[in-house]
Amino acid sequence: MKGTAMGKTALLIIDMQSEMQARLDAGRAAVNREAGAAIAALAGACRAKGVAVVHVRHHDAGPASPLHPDAPGAQPMPCDAALPGEAVFLKSTSSAFASTDLAAHLRGQGIDRLIITGAVLGFCVTSTVRAAADLGFAVILPRDACLGFDLPGMGLSAEEIARVSFGLLGADFATLTTTPEVIASL
Numbered sequence: 358m359k360g361t362a363m364g365k366t367a368l369l370i371i372d373m374q375s376e377m378q379a380r381l382d383a384g385r386a387a388v389n390r391e392a393g394a395a396i397a398a399l400a401g402a403c404r405a406k407g408v409a410v411v412h413v414r415h416h417d418a419g420p421a422s423p424l425h426p427d428a429p430g431a432q433p434m435p436c437d438a439a440l441p442g443e444a445v446f447l448k449s450t451s452s453a454f455a456s457t458d459l460a461a462h463l464r465g466q467g468i469d470r471l472i473i474t475g476a477v478l479g480f481c482v483t484s485t486v487r488a489a490a491d492l493g494f495a496v497i498l499p500r501d502a503c504l505g506f507d508l509p510g511m512g513l514s515a516e517e518i519a520r521v522s523f524g525l526l527g528a529d530f531a532t533l534t535t536t537p538e539v540i541a542s543l
Contacts, residue, residue, distance in 0.1 A: 389505060398536055415431075444462055471489050
């Protein structure tokens with residue numbers, strides 16, 4: 358990331374809300390169970406280097422949803438706690454771009470490169486990475502900072518979903534990396 362002709366970078370934290378921790382605590386099969394710690398390290402390093410930290414949280418209007426704005430599951434995990442002045446977007450779609458003005462905000466700040474992290478890898482992270490690339494943003498994807506779960510109803514393990522998701526995203530939409538590599542490059 359150093360020395361490129363690109364503009365500014367932002368760290369994007371997607372859906373790291375209490376519902377994700379509840380799934381982990383319940384023993385749900387997952388990859389990158391320590392993604393929260395990786396995200397916290399990235400956020401700290403970005404803040405120290407003046408890199409924007411942007412938070413995107415999923416809010417579901419369904420009153421029974423664990424991600425309803427009034428539900429405990431909608432609250433941010435510690436790794437996603439916004440500091441004063443950091444942008445927070447509330448989305449109702451899988452992609453962070455489809456139901457927010459995130460793209461306009463980023464462009465208004467001169468940001469053209471995103472470090473994308475968060476949950477859930479096979480859903481909101483994947484759709485946000487693809488949308489970001491389609492919108493012309495360069496995407497950096499630290500694998501260890503993306504939390505993924507299984508789909509038992511579909512017979513898919515968390516590992517299978519992660520392997521395919523990272524394979525597809527790395528082939529055409531993002532540069533795959535790790536948290537230590539991103540921090541070293543800031």
